[in-house]
Amino acid sequence: MLKNVAMLLPGPVAPFEAGTICEVFGIDRTADGGPSFDLRICGPVAGRPLPATTGGLQMVPPLGLDGLKGADLVAVAATPARTFSDATVAALQDAWAAGATILSICSGAFLLGTAGLLDDRPCTVHWMQADELRAAFPKARVDPDVLFVDDGDVITSAGTAAGIDACLHVLRRELGSGMANIVARRMVVPPQREGGQRQFVELPVPHCTSDGLAPVLEWMLDHIAEDHSVAELARRASMSDRTFARRFVAETGTTPHRWLIGQRVLHAQRLLEETDLGVDAVAARCGFGSGALLRHHFRNVVGVSPGDFRRTFRTAS
Structure with missing residues (x-):
């Protein structure tokens, strides 16, 4: 049963991607017949501000790494960081070993890779970072085309809106399509985009610099x-x-x-x-x-x- 959700901010924060986790798991929707979760926002050090990728903003996690203990789901937020403290890596490994499902949003996958959770697994990340992830973690089977990959206890997603798709997929998987539809309707987003849908569809447009063509x-x-x-x-x-x-x-x-x-x-x-x-x-x-x-x-x-x-x-x- 999905009840306790920990959002891990492992370094500087991408606000939108972190916000998708809060939007799906941090709002009590019981008045609409939807779910409610205990969302804990955790960082390497409780109360220490983390800079945001949007200039001038900061996020202050109220909880430290202990907040991951007992979580049913640990959602790792996107971050430009590529190196992480030993304590952060160990806390994620311990949460996974204790039975938590691990979900990464976009570049949060780099923490999963550092923790060894992508070894010999199919996974994804934003298509612009796929080569970097593949080079950093050669054992990971990186698919740059898909929106998200569900490998059971580890779920990885691509950038920005694909994080919403992955979060709603977790709801659908754990609580059923009805609950996912309630949340999606409130968010005004499609309740189900398949994980295998392309991240980036490059369709040529009818523009041409040649008067002849x-x-x-x-x-x-x-x-x-x-x-x-x-x-x-x-x-x-x-x-x-x-x-x-x-x-x-x-x-x-x-x-x-x-x-x-x-x-x-x-x-x-x-x-x-x-x-x-x-x-x-x-x-x-x-x-x-x-x-x-x-x-x-x-x-x-x-x-x-x-x-x-x-x-x-x-x-x-």
């Missing part, structure tokens, strides 16, 4: 459900096939085929969010031809199925 991109978007060959597009741009292909990559960073796939997936996301069209109908409007092909490309780009994506944003609306 911009009209072609706009035309492709206006006719997104149609098939387009490089030869046809090159003729529309009044270029040879080879020149068009070379210019397209130089201007957009990708090939015409991949650019179009990305735009079709983006269009599919909008239709899944805003309409009740079935997957086959969405596929037809986006130019994928079949629901199976839409599912294939959608999962490759977004990281979840069209059905899971729709359930998330329909529930949140």
Whole structure:
């Protein structure tokens, strides 16, 4: 039963990421039929101010490392620190050994790695820090694409909003979807984004510095459900096939085929969010031809199925 939650501030504090832990676990929501937790805010030394990454702010943990004892969940807040006191590392190891689930928000994963809790485990962190985490802890199996990784007693999450997803996932796992939905509704966030959803979806936008290509991109978007060959597009741009292909990559960073796939997936996301069209109908409007092909490309780009994506944003609306 999840009741006692300790938030560990191991060093300088990222206020937003720490705030997500407080928002999910620090507010009594029993009046709405939701949960209530005993949230303890702990630092290396009780009462010693910790600087915040936002200039001019400080956070003062009222409790020291003893506050981790007896916690059902220890949530490690994000921090720019990469070295930690021996006492902090030992306290986290002791809490884990005593049966606490350990959750890291973003760069809090570096403390978990220092404590040996990521050895031979799948884990994640903000995609910009993935290489750094992998280099620091070679035994960790770092996945930079996902929002969070639940490995049972150790849960790691990516940056910023992914911390909210991981916290709500803990609620859903421990207390059921009803409790998670109550908290999510109060926070005005989706109650369930799957952990496997991509952290960063880089969809090209219809912007181009070339006067010759911009009209072609706009035309492709206006006719997104149609098939387009490089030869046809090159003729529309009044270029040879080879020149068009070379210019397209130089201007957009990708090939015409991949650019179009990305735009079709983006269009599919909008239709899944805003309409009740079935997957086959969405596929037809986006130019994928079949629901199976839409599912294939959608999962490759977004990281979840069209059905899971729709359930998330329909529930949140």
